[in-house]
Amino acid sequence: MSELKLASADFTFPLLEHDKVLDLIAALDLDGIDIGLFEGRSHLWPSREFENITRSADTLRTKLADRGLAPADVFLQLDPDFVPYAINQPDATRRGAARDKFLRTLEYASRLGSPHVTTLPGVYFEGVESAADSWQRSQEELAWRVEQSQRHGITFSVEAHVGSLAPDPREAERMVCGVPGLSLTLDYTHFTRIGLPDSQIEPLIRFASHFHVRGAREGRLQAGFKDNTIDYSRVLTAMHKNGYGGYLGIEYVWIDWEHCNESDNLSETILFRDFLRSQMRK
16 A cells, blocks of 8 residues: 555644644654644634735745645634634625635745645525525635635645534535535544444545544544544555545644543554554555
8 A cells, every 4th residue: 555645733732832843743753734724723823824924934834844844734714613704604794804814825825835725615504594505605615715726736625524514425525526626625533423434434535635534433523543433444445546645634633622622632643643654554
């Protein structure tokens, strides 16, 4: 099995200073890093990084290069709650603000040297408009983002997730098939949490351009390696069959949501790193 590149997210270790996070990920002997631009809840906030994109992106690029790390993905979220600035907000002013920040993200990612940008796909605005209208606006906004990303030579994807308008594999496939050029940052754990077997998630691999790895089980979005029920050996085999060539981003998070502050993120990252490498050597 060919060896894929491994990354870790900088937002896996939120209690460390960012420079020390970079040191730690380099010390873990990983190939790349997923950068989180999460307003209000990560080291790097869009509002701060975008004050001077040239300076902030160039500074981070140098820090990564000095540590032998490649930028694998830039993940944009404009609010700790994914509803206020969802890409398909009915409020045109907020929707316009989200577009502006996305364009700035592309500029930032381009200067950083990241080949990939991820956002969230939007939500249903129940009680405000019909589900069909929420869906259609999301499709339109995603198509616009694909077009803008292509101008920068950047691959754009969305993460289908708990609480989004694509909370299961069927809707995730419908979403990506409706927008030419759109891909997925695929994270099995959102579907494992609701009790779906790997076999129902696996068809999405053909749409993936980035991939998140962590432990999960039914009822738990994030779980330790020993409690994990996702067959990542099977995942790697399916990736090989589908010609997947992106990163495997080990993405433990530490936030007070979905019991995600109950893991030893460093140990779990190491366990998955070693497991994935052992499987890829077979």
